[in-house]
Amino acid sequence: MKQNSQLFKGSLSTIILKLLDENGKMYGYEITKKVKELSKGNVELTEGALYPALHKLEADGLLEVKIENIGNRNRKYYSLNKAGKKETNLKLKEVSDFIIQLQQVLNLKPTY
Amino acid sequence: MKQNSQLFKGSLSTIILKLLDENGKMYGYEITKKVKELSKGNVELTEGALYPALHKLEADGLLEVKIENIGNRNRKYYSLNKAGKKETNLKLKEVSDFIIQLQQVLNLKPTY
DNA sequence: TTTAAATACATAAGAATCTTATGTATTTTT
DNA sequence: AAAAATACATAAGATTCTTATGTATTTAAA
Secondary structure (H helix, E strand, O other), X not given: OEOOHHHHOOOHHHHHHHHXXXXXXXXXHHHHHHHHHXXXXXXXXXXXXXXXXXXXXXXXXXXXXXXXXXXXXXXXXXXXXXXXXXXXXXXXXXXXXXXXXXXXXXXXXXXX | OEOOXXXXXXXXXXXXXXXXXHHOEEEHHHHHHHHXXXXXXXXXXXXXXXXXXXXXXXXXXXXEEEEEEEOXXXXXXXXXXXHHHHHHHHHHHHHHHXXXXXXXXXXXXXXX
């Protein structure tokens, strides 16, 4: 991530899982664009962070991969398998809890 | 942190700064207890994370240190200097923005 | 009263996750 | 024709944490 990198550290895998959950299947480059779009240009996911994270999620048995040929170029489409969907729900709960706890400790008002 | 460690990674220095801002002066052990209290026992700051973080903030020129003797034991009281107060405000803004952006990307409802 | 738990500091090895830099190659835009 | 965007990938290094260990005093429990 370029922007608040220290803070986003740790939430990347959750972001990837959630986007795959919402969109069915996505390829790496598409994910970087989506994150930028959703954050209105504020969050830029770097490739050096994304691809290793995708490979790790795959190695952890959470993702399915399908390579598609577009012209002479390959796209690796990722999607969630059953374990991936379960993990997504878990991670989203963890992030929600994390936000609540962080707001409690920092005495921050919830962001409306 | 014991609990959501990957997520809390990066927010520790902000937590320390904010607690010092609120409480004037605190010593390390006191900070761990305060975090536990504020999070209702959910967040446990480990000493292996805390002390290096305090030393770094001090090395960065954000903290004042005063050693006090309680019986035969030493306490290192930390407090914010001017630069520390400025940095605290900056970091708190960063965390607020981070939470908003994370909620946007993950399509989470704000936590009321 | 002696043992365990709490208080209070500290550091060091290792793990995890990211940044930065670099590389390759194709396609589209200028 | 050149530059930018698309699309993947990896590797060295930085940062920040975990886990383990160490020292020492004070308080609570057995």
